Amino acid sequence: xxxxxxxxxxxxxxxxxxxxFADGVNLLYGQNATGKTNSLECIYLFASGRSFRTRxxxxxxxxxxxxxxAEIHFLRAQTQNAEQMTxxxxxxxxxxxxxxxxxxxxxxxxxxxxxxxFRAVLFTPDHLSLIKGSPEERRRFLDMALSQLAPRYVxxxxxxxxxxxxxxxxxxxxxxxxxxxDYLDVLNEQLASSGAVLxxxxxxxxxxLKAFAGSFYTALSAKHETLAVRYLSAVGQDLGDVxxxxxxxxxxxxxDRASELRLGRTLHGPHKDDLAIFIAGRAxxxxxxxxxxxxxEEESExxxxxxxxxxLPISEFxxxxxASQGQQRSAVLAIxxxxxxxxxxxxxxxxxxxxxxxxxxxxxxxxxxxxxxxRGRQALISCCDRAAFPDxxxxxxxxxxxxLFRPE
Numbered sequence: 001x002x003x004x005x006x007x008x009x010x011x012x013x014x015x016x017x018x019x020x021f022a023d024g025v026n027l028l029y030g031q032n033a034t035g036k037t038n039s040l041e042c043i044y045l046f047a048s049g050r051s052f053r054t055r056x057x058x059x060x061x062x063x064x065x066x067x068x069x070a071e072i073h074f075l076r077a078q079t080q081n082a083e084q085m086t087x088x089x090x091x092x093x094x095x096x097x098x099x100x101x102x103x104x105x106x107x108x109x110x111x112x113x114x115x116x117x118f119r120a121v122l123f124t125p126d127h128l129s130l131i132k133g134s135p136e137e138r139r140r141f142l143d144m145a146l147s148q149l150a151p152r153y154v155x156x157x158x159x160x161x162x163x164x165x166x167x168x169x170x171x172x173x174x175x176x177x178x179x180x181x182d183y184l185d186v187l188n189e190q191l192a193s194s195g196a197v198l199x200x201x202x203x204x205x206x207x208x209l210k211a212f213a214g215s216f217y218t219a220l221s222a223k224h225e226t227l228a229v230r231y232l233s234a235v236g237q238d239l240g241d242v243x244x245x246x247x248x249x250x251x252x253x254x255x256d257r258a259s260e261l262r263l264g265r266t267l268h269g270p271h272k273d274d275l276a277i278f279i280a281g282r283a284x285x286x287x288x289x290x291x292x293x294x295x296x297e298e299e300s301e302x303x304x305x306x307x308x309x310x311x312l313p314i315s316e317f318x319x320x321x322x323a324s325q326g327q328q329r330s331a332v333l334a335i336x337x338x339x340x341x342x343x344x345x346x347x348x349x350x351x352x353x354x355x356x357x358x359x360x361x362x363x364x365x366x367x368x369x370x371x372x373x374x375r376g377r378q379a380l381i382s383c384c385d386r387a388a389f390p391d392x393x394x395x396x397x398x399x400x401x402x403x404l405f406r407p408e
Contacts, residue, residue, distance in 0.1 A: 001119060002075040002378055003043065003352045004082075009069045010062040012038040015403040021380065022396035025371070027389055028382040030400035036382035039405070040122070040354045042070050043380070046085050047120035047351070048144050049111045057089055057097040066091045074118060077349035085118055112154040119148045119343055119351035123336045123358060130335065131319050131328040135274035142202045142275060145339050149346055153201055160194040163187060164266060172264040179261055188253040191269065196246035198270040203239050205342065206231040206275060212338030213331075220330045220369050227319075227334050228278040234268040277319045277335075279327055330366065333358075337373060353379040359388040 007018040014035050028036050041051055042060075051059075061068040071086045086102040100107060101114040108114045129137045146153045167187040174180075210229050217227035230237075235248040249269065253260075256267045319331050336353075343351045353374060358381060359367055371393050383389060386397075397408040 001077055001349045001351060003118075003380075004073045004075060005071075006039065006043055007071045008039075008042060010065040011042055011060055011068045011070050012062060013403045014038055014042070014062075017404060019398065019405050020407070021378070023378055025374070025393065025395040026378070026380045027386075027395040027397045028380060028400060028405070029384065029386045029389070029397070032384060034400045035403045035405070036400055037124070037356050038403075039400075040124075040356050040380060040382060043072065043352070044120055044122050044354055045070070045087060046072055046118045047115070047148055048122075049115050049147070050144070052122060052124060052126070056095060057099050058091060058093075058095055060089050061091055061097060072118065074352075083117070085114075112151045112158075115147050115154060116149065116151055119347065120354055121336050121340045121343070121351050122354045122356070123333065124356040125358075127332050127336070128328055130332050131277055131323065135272075138275035138277075139271075139273065141335075142205060145342075146201055146205055148351075149205075149343065150201060152197070156194045156197040160191065160198060160270060163190045163194065164269070164271060167191060168265050171260055171266070174261055175264045181257075184257065188250055191266070192246040192249035192253065195249050195270045196242045199233055199235060199245050199249075199273065200239065200242050202270070202273070203231045203233070208342045208345065209335065209338050212341040213334045216337045216373060217330060217334035219373060220334055220366060221327075222365075222369075225279055225327070227331055229335070230276040230278070231273065232276050233270075233273045277331060279319050279323050279331065326366075329362070333370065340377065350377045353377055355379060355381045357382055357384070359383045359385075364390075 002023055003021050005018050005020050008014045009016045012035070013033075019039065028039065030036055037053075041053055045051060053059075067088065067090045069086065069088045071084065073082060073084050075082055084104055086100075086105075088100040088102070089097040090100075091097050101111070102108065103114065103117060130141055143153075143157060147157075167184070170183070170187065174184075206229055213229060214226045217225065234252055235245055239245055252268050253266075260267055319328060323331065340351055340353060343349075358370075362370065367388070368390065371390065381389075381395075386399075389395065398405045399408055400406075
């Protein structure tokens with residue numbers, strides 16, 4: 001997939017213009033608050049349908065204006081067919097805006113029809129929350145990736161969230177009354193049906209991610225460590241097909257009934273699952289010593305647990321707890337690169353890589369390794385300091401100042 005142009009009008013602080021991109025590496029550099037991140041955000045909207053910075057559509061419209069528009073042209077790698085996508089926003093109030101989505105000039109009323117046409121992988125410094133943040137952040141990562149790969153996933157997610165809201169509202173009402181168990185059974189069956197699809201697809205994606213991310217992390221860390229990921233769900237790790245997962249979910253909801261009625265919320269399901277991320281070493285003495293010390297500090301009241309952690313045959317520890325800042329950043333990069341490989345495996349072409357404010361966060365050695373790993377892919381890399389980009393790497397360079405991009 002090759003992004004050729006981005007045209008914008010009244011989008012945030014960007015001046016009306018058409019940006020042209022080249023195959024390979026595109027470097028976008030300039031001072032902070034000049035438009036680099038805004039341009040990457042705009043491009044990512046065509047892939048994900050959602051911003052990574054705001055939930056309000058009105059935020060995209062330049063201050064003082066009533067509308068904004070953006071359009072991309074891109075080529076398919078296999079067919080070389082030129083394709084066009086357009087987004088338009090019209091203010092409907094001080095805080096709201098209506099959005100229109102067009103593909104090849106024709107309106108697409110549903111997001112599920114718009115997503116998956118253009119694909120992109122995004123990295124921003126905020127994505128360290130994938131390691132350090134809550135399970136919600138990791139579920140969002142899985143959902144955003146799968147939304148670009150499978151329209152059915154978007155439909156099932158919307159259905160699951162709708163039924164989950166209905167069930168939780170009923171549970172809150174039933175806390176102080178006589179519950180209708182038949183009605184709860186109907187909601188649980190609907191929840192299990194759509195939830196099973198989400199779990200199955202998330203699990204399959206994670207299994208692919210495991211192989212690719214481990215390989216990329218090993219390369220970024222100069223073969224000192226590797227990365228492991230695991231999808232954690234109440235249905236366990238021994239997953240069958242969608243019908244078997246739905247049956248397991250139904251059983252879990254049945255077992256949870258009393259607790260859910262007491263607490264007024266659904267306790268298990270895809271909305272509670274997590275993605276565990278581990279840094280896995282080779283059980284060197286220094287690593288076990290460090291892990292043991294950390295485990296003792298964490299669980300000083302239970303030395304048996306600490307000793308059990310320290311004596312794992314292969315040292316595998318949660319990145320959120322044990323990884324350094326550099327390890328965490330490398331882990332997120334490895335996961336993002338792996339996401340691109342999965343797209344390539346399932347669709348036959350690489351997505352566009354959008355790497356925001358990345359180079360300043362890496363030392364020179366890791367920069368070189370990263371740029372080597374993205375060879376053969378189209379990447380848009382933003383940075384403040386032009387000198388942070390290696391001179392020996394060929395790139396199409398765009399300098400941005402006050403919302404206007406100029407090629408060098």
